[in-house]
Amino acid sequence: MLTLRSSPASPFGRKVKIAAYLLGLMDRIEVVNADTTDPNDSLRRQNPLGKIPTLVLEDGTTLYDSRVILEYFDHLAGGGRILPNGAERFTVLARQALADGIMDAALLQVYEGRYRPAEKHEEKWLALQAGKVERGLAALEAAPPALGERINVGHIAVACALGYLDLRFAGRWRADHPKLVAWLDTFAARVPAFEKTKATP
Amino acid sequence: MLTLRSSPASPFGRKVKIAAYLLGLMDRIEVVNADTTDPNDSLRRQNPLGKIPTLVLEDGTTLYDSRVILEYFDHLAGGGRILPNGAERFTVLARQALADGIMDAALLQVYEGRYRPAEKHEEKWLALQAGKVERGLAALEAAPPALGERINVGHIAVACALGYLDLRFAGRWRADHPKLVAWLDTFAARVPAFEKTKATP
Known part of the structure; x- marks a missing residue:
């Protein structure tokens, strides 16, 4: 499972969730809400910037920010799905x-x-x-x-x-x-x- | 010629300049300083966000922000030069x-x-x-x-x-x-x- 640290109102987190649904990845993702204002939230260890969304991979590697995660999802889904490779x-x-x-x-x-x-x-x-x-x-x-x-x-x-x-x-x-x-x-x-x-x- | 709107102190603009030098593109680029605080600077027409760096292409298309411009430069230089395509x-x-x-x-x-x-x-x-x-x-x-x-x-x-x-x-x-x-x-x-x-x- 991939772990997505986000919050319900985050517009950048919403980008990631929509991409995951579109690409059929949502059943591989557990969403764990993060409190960016809480210094003790594990988020700040997962992402030194303390920002959401942050994606934790199976091996503990973390990816952020939303653009990087969207491109990673596109890659997981075979490439060229939500991120065109051509002139556009x-x-x-x-x-x-x-x-x-x-x-x-x-x-x-x-x-x-x-x-x-x-x-x-x-x-x-x-x-x-x-x-x-x-x-x-x-x-x-x-x-x-x-x-x-x-x-x-x-x-x-x-x-x-x-x-x-x-x-x-x-x-x-x-x-x-x-x-x-x-x-x-x-x-x-x-x-x-x-x-x-x-x-x- | 490509036109790069930036300012000498912008760290994001510096990313773009360093990439251009590294990839041998600097002689195709004219740097035109922008004043992000001046509402009349053409920057706000080139990039609605009024942010630097912004790259104006020959056909008037504009690209931003620094990450997008760096990837574009990598593409111009043949790909895979400053942005690896593999596992990393x-x-x-x-x-x-x-x-x-x-x-x-x-x-x-x-x-x-x-x-x-x-x-x-x-x-x-x-x-x-x-x-x-x-x-x-x-x-x-x-x-x-x-x-x-x-x-x-x-x-x-x-x-x-x-x-x-x-x-x-x-x-x-x-x-x-x-x-x-x-x-x-x-x-x-x-x-x-x-x-x-x-x-x-």
Whole structure:
């Protein structure tokens, strides 16, 4: 068995779970929730960064972060399944990087509330992160990634970014991004694991 | 020509520059410095996240982040040069993720000073990030990545993480990590691009 350290609300953990379902690997994986704020959680020994998702292999080796785990799953499933090898590979990887960046910027806004009292919140910092999310969404709305024959890591990451904005920012992105709303509906219909991995607020 | 948007002090930009030198691609690349804090810098149109490094291809396509660009360079150079395809691939990718995570945690500490007045600094947050750096260094000191026949993305990322700690944290890591100090000396002797890409404080 592989052990996946994650948490129900982690958007990066959700990427890994969706990939595992898509590739038929979920029955080889035991999900063990991790508390990233607990210094005594074994997570910090498994991954010095104390970050989720982290995958523990049978031999004790650990792999992280989500991108590395997704590529490893693709490899376990024979290769070229969710990570294309041809000309589109770098477009797909850059789209994943964009979606990961949206999640990072969204998480930094959430952490502002989680790690700081209100008087230490900094508008300039929050606006910088919000701008990244806003421009990222605008770019995706202008050209939602085509859902072709195969679902890839770019699609998965974009869906998880939007799902995280639903979870933590009350889905406010939906009003101004009708094409992305339709895109996410299509993705969810194609990939049942998306609903299955949805966290409750 | 490829255009690389970066800045002299960016540790992630340094990864890309070192890879380009190593793979003999530097004469195909024009480096154009970017100001990530300037809303009018074209960077935010090239990469909605407003992050460096960002690579602009001849056809106007943009690739980011550093990991994607390093893999693209490896592909341009024929493949399997700085990113192994065999069994060690995932170990190398996870090591790059560890080093990238150390840089992220170091950058968040630097940003605390750059984006917030002193009264809004938060010790709990800074300690969280410092812990990631400390545990990451401890893991690397326990087993510095062997510098085998080929320099890979894991080596490059670790060197850039240590170089960034030299630049922004007065090299304080050196006192407690003698094996890593020796490792970095060996790396720098093997890879002249490391010194060539060194930023001045």
